Amino acid sequence: MKILLNNNDLNEALYSVSNLGFVPTMGSLHNGHISLIKKSLKKCNKTIVSIFVNPTQFNNNRDYKNYPRNGRKDLSILKKLKVDFVYMPNKEHVYTFKRKSKIKINTKDKILCAKYRKGHFEGVIDVMDRLIKIIKPKKIFMGEKDFQQLYLIKKYINNSFKAQIFSCKTIRDKNKLALSSRNSLLNKNELIKAGKIAKSLLLLKKRLLKNNINKVLINKKKELSKFFNISIDYLELRNVYNLKKTNKIKNSRLFIAYQINKIRLIDNF
């Protein structure tokens, strides 16, 4: 496993690599990341994993500072998986040029997390565009837990390298909680709570088939907020192809974002 700490290292290492698979991460790797990496190792000649906690996608500095970091453990996991390359740049290596025009998201896309985390997806799109230009992968592997992120990256990134984006299923723990690096910020009770919320929404999905969707969601939102003492940003059913609000079950997903003791979690079902 080669550790690439800057773009010179990277260019040298990737010089003659073809069919490169890329798994972008912010570190604190969990089984969700590992499933993406395994897919890349299977589908590609070589696999590169980036570890970069991108400051521009955090809409508040406390969240950026508190974001879990564990370089040693990450390297240990990646080595065991026999990943070919780990790219660990600093800010200067990624933000090598200034954009002529700012990245902007259309008003109709300012929904779900884009509504609640101002500037977040602009930062995500910016960094992904830069990483793709630097790494030039053939295939990119990303998780469905961040469904809106996947949707916006596919829509907004000028994919002139024709990198193929693979979306991979959300991995859940035994309590059904979607794996997320942020889960490490939760204590035991909060983890149990978050698992119960996920289970409750998995059950709800089935109930939605026979009921008035809007009413059920409004009631569920109230019920969860009260029962688990959480603050829910949104609980919405949306079409998977355009992320428009819908009351049809077909081709739809149920999206939630909530804060449990100031830690913000998202999920979709």
Add this chain to the structure above:
Amino acid sequence: MKILLNNNDLNEALYSVSNLGFVPTMGSLHNGHISLIKKSLKKCNKTIVSIFVNPTQFNNNRDYKNYPRNGRKDLSILKKLKVDFVYMPNKEHVYTFKRKSKIKINTKDKILCAKYRKGHFEGVIDVMDRLIKIIKPKKIFMGEKDFQQLYLIKKYINNSFKAQIFSCKTIRDKNKLALSSRNSLLNKNELIKAGKIAKSLLLLKKRLLKNNINKVLINKKKELSKFFNISIDYLELRNVYNLKKTNKIKNSRLFIAYQINKIRLIDNF
């Protein structure tokens, strides 16, 4: 540069290495560490740097959690220096066995930081003893900023490997503040303050030659506490060979520990 993430990696890499130099660190490397590493590179065939934030030497958990960590930057620095090996173990790799008898420090050594940070040096001695057993270096390089640490390690570690310990001069920034990873926790004003305190004590050293030492130190302690709004644990002149309190300038050092906005800094002159 080889990154050794566990003891198997380490044993394999060090199998045929002789005259190994070892620089133990908790990461967040600064020019103080770099001066130790350069010395080792000069004096030894091969150099190993460990990065391990040892939990047992923190006397409070908040301090452990807040201790600055920056694995990527550390690796980048070590690579540029052309260090041979970086050992980044986790707790399980270092704490491989339970001690039959607890590490204990004599009452007469419970002075300076040993008095104020209960259990700290027991943790330091424990981890250093373990690291030396695991790495088996010929030479160890440590900074004089942690003078008491050096003193206690030399005194308490069963050095059956006969590793030679080299103490290296404290490196200061342009404001005379002793370099420390904890400095990164200070804001601009606090850094300026800490620099002024160091300068003030460097000047004091000269004044001590002609004055009543006890009185001068008591006054200086009051003056610094008040003027800089800091809480001083100790400001004491001690003999360098036995760390006993002294009022002789010869073979003595002036030791200080203080807290500036809850960040504890130490120095000696």
